[in-house]
Amino acid sequence: MPHLAEMRTFAPGASPRQPGTAARENLLHAPGDAIADTLQLLKEQLAPQRRAIREGDVVYRAGEAFSNLYVLNSGYCKIVNLSVDGREQVVALKFRGDWLGFDGIADQQYTCDAVALDTGEVWVIPYQALLAGCVARPALLTVMHEAMSREIASERDSLMSVCTLTAEARVADFLRYWAESIARRGMRTDRITLRMSRAEMGNYLGMTLETVSRSLSRLAREQLIQFVEKGRRDIRIPCVEALQGFVSRSLAPAPRVLQ
Amino acid sequence: MPHLAEMRTFAPGASPRQPGTAARENLLHAPGDAIADTLQLLKEQLAPQRRAIREGDVVYRAGEAFSNLYVLNSGYCKIVNLSVDGREQVVALKFRGDWLGFDGIADQQYTCDAVALDTGEVWVIPYQALLAGCVARPALLTVMHEAMSREIASERDSLMSVCTLTAEARVADFLRYWAESIARRGMRTDRITLRMSRAEMGNYLGMTLETVSRSLSRLAREQLIQFVEKGRRDIRIPCVEALQGFVSRSLAPAPRVLQ
DNA sequence: CGCCACTTTGAATTAGCTCAAATTCCGTGG
DNA sequence: CCACGGAATTTGAGCTAATTCAAAGTGGCG
Numbered sequence: 117m118p119h120l121a122e123m124r125t126f127a128p129g130a131s132p133r134q135p136g137t138a139a140r141e142n143l144l145h146a147p148g149d150a151i152a153d154t155l156q157l158l159k160e161q162l163a164p165q166r167r168a169i170r171e172g173d174v175v176y177r178a179g180e181a182f183s184n185l186y187v188l189n190s191g192y193c194k195i196v197n198l199s200v201d202g203r204e205q206v207v208a209l210k211f212r213g214d215w216l217g218f219d220g221i222a223d224q225q226y227t228c229d230a231v232a233l234d235t236g237e238v239w240v241i242p243y244q245a246l247l248a249g250c251v252a253r254p255a256l257l258t259v260m261h262e263a264m265s266r267e268i269a270s271e272r273d274s275l276m277s278v279c280t281l282t283a284e285a286r287v288a289d290f291l292r293y294w295a296e297s298i299a300r301r302g303m304r305t306d307r308i309t310l311r312m313s314r315a316e317m318g319n320y321l322g323m324t325l326e327t328v329s330r331s332l333s334r335l336a337r338e339q340l341i342q343f344v345e346k347g348r349r350d351i352r353i354p355c356v357e358a359l360q361g362f363v364s365r366s367l368a369p370a371p372r373v374l375q
Numbered sequence: 376m377p378h379l380a381e382m383r384t385f386a387p388g389a390s391p392r393q394p395g396t397a398a399r400e401n402l403l404h405a406p407g408d409a410i411a412d413t414l415q416l417l418k419e420q421l422a423p424q425r426r427a428i429r430e431g432d433v434v435y436r437a438g439e440a441f442s443n444l445y446v447l448n449s450g451y452c453k454i455v456n457l458s459v460d461g462r463e464q465v466v467a468l469k470f471r472g473d474w475l476g477f478d479g480i481a482d483q484q485y486t487c488d489a490v491a492l493d494t495g496e497v498w499v500i501p502y503q504a505l506l507a508g509c510v511a512r513p514a515l516l517t518v519m520h521e522a523m524s525r526e527i528a529s530e531r532d533s534l535m536s537v538c539t540l541t542a543e544a545r546v547a548d549f550l551r552y553w554a555e556s557i558a559r560r561g562m563r564t565d566r567i568t569l570r571m572s573r574a575e576m577g578n579y580l581g582m583t584l585e586t587v588s589r590s591l592s593r594l595a596r597e598q599l600i601q602f603v604e605k606g607r608r609d610i611r612i613p614c615v616e617a618l619q620g621f622v623s624r625s626l627a628p629a630p631r632v633l634q
Numbered sequence: 635c636g637c638c639a640c641t642t643t644g645a646a647t648t649a650g651c652t653c654a655a656a657t658t659c660c661g662t663g664g
Numbered sequence: 665c666c667a668c669g670g671a672a673t674t675t676g677a678g679c680t681a682a683t684t685c686a687a688a689g690t691g692g693c694g
Contacts, residue, residue, distance in 0.1 A: 588675080591674095
């Protein structure tokens with residue numbers, strides 16, 4: 117577990133080597149890949165503690181005192197918002213390179229649960245250490261701000277999706293978003309494995325699990341997706357653009373309303 | 376919408392402030408009011424340019440190159456998200472002390488329109504100047520991060536509201552949120568003036584303007600609100616807690632679903 | 635093999651939408 | 665000051681997308 121004192125000992129550009137993993141990850145590092153660059157920067161500058169996670173593990177919990185941000189190095193997480201009256205709402209999904217925990221900054225405690233959807237690894241980024249590191253490497257501040265900015269924009273898109281699309285279009289848009297997210301991370305996108313149950317998807321998308329199921333069946337009937345044999349969580353997307361097209365087409369013909 | 380994350384920190388009874396001279400604002404400044412403190416800090420450290428805005432004025436527009444953040448010193452703004460296929464979605468409302476423009480950081484251009492709902496004033500905070508100022512005054516970074524964090528939490532609450540509440544409860548929650556927002560800023564809350572048309576509210580809340588109107592009529596019939604004579608935009612809220620109670624009560628009895 | 639959780643599909647119900655008509659408000663010009 | 669016209673709002677009636685309730689079907693795993 118790296119302490120602040122240790123952290124400083126790494127000269128910028130020198131990576132703290134971990135036996136086994138570091139070499140492999142450096143091999144995988146392609147310059148120009150913003151996500152990999154960010155991970156690389158964080159590793160070099162902060163040598164973050166790594167924490168293995170498995171499906172269902174809680175990275176942080178609502179109400180817990182805030183002190184760390186987290187960056188997802190592999191796997192998938194869902195962010196679950198909780199209301200005082202007991203409602204639960206999946207409000208975001210996180211992929212490799214995404215940051216978790218920004219919601220805790222304002223009042224020094226997290227306002228959501230962050231739960232792993234799969235085996236993976238998060239890096240622990242103590243907030244104070246990050247701020248301290250920004251003095252030497254302003255790039256750290258830049259990547260953090262970009263991540264926060266992106267999160268704000270992303271949640272606005274979610275809200276727009278829920279407010280303006282039909283259920284079936286929302287499901288299609290969700291699949292498109294998932295495919296795009298993993299494509300941007302260099303993973304194959306033609307065949308995706310959803311890490312969520314129908315109930316979780318429905319919760320995230322603001323519809324019942326039955327409606328999710330019906331929408332998926334309909335999308336399959338329309339050839340926009342295919343179920344990979346054995347297991348209804350593996351889905352083939354022959355053409356992501358076709359999915360996008362479906363979403364656009366399913367809009368009301370005249371969406372021009374606001375002033 | 377429920378903005379749980381915003382609830383803490385602010386001491387009620389803080390000064391309601393009007394745009395005006397620095398001297399008058401200093402007189403009105405009450406220590407312990409986080410919003411006033413932030414404005415004070417920004418004024419002292421950055422002496423931001425002030426920009427008067429009137430209803431309909433665009434503070435920034437989607438696609439425009441990012442270089443400034445803005446802080447609302449008075450008035451109200453809506454944030455409108457735009458999709459490539461022409462949908463418009465009001466995704467946030469901004470009050471005195473709120474920051475605008477975070478969405479522009481990630482890709483160096485704004486992704487939304489920010490539009491004034493009323494006469495007011497924004498302060499222009501050049502992002503680079505802000506970062507530079509943070510070296511001398513780390514508190515600047517703190518308030519900025521808190522604002523971003525709050526915005527993330529707030530949008531998650533909006534998403535939860537849209538996904539889990541009935542239309543009528545959403546309208547009630549919106550009124551509660553508006554009342555609470557201005558209460559926290561020291562303004563009277565028993566009688567509020569909505570700055571939005573039924574169509575704008577409906578867009579923000581994910582329903583048609585007719586449903587907004589019907590919901591308001593029903594809430595009035597149930598004595599949870601009253602229309603102030605002459606003008607359907609002035610609303611009296613006899614008891615904010617009663618509104619909150621209505622929202623909670625209108626939940627499905629057994630909201631326990633996820634896993 | 636058999637249980638259990640998840641998923642699919644159907645049928646009936648309903649919340650909210652669409653379409654339409656009346657009403658109110660407000661600014662503008664006479 | 666009042667009349668007029670357009671825009672916003674309200675309200676009603678019918679419709680539809682999505683929900684609820686229910687029953688089968690499927691797969692994973694001890």
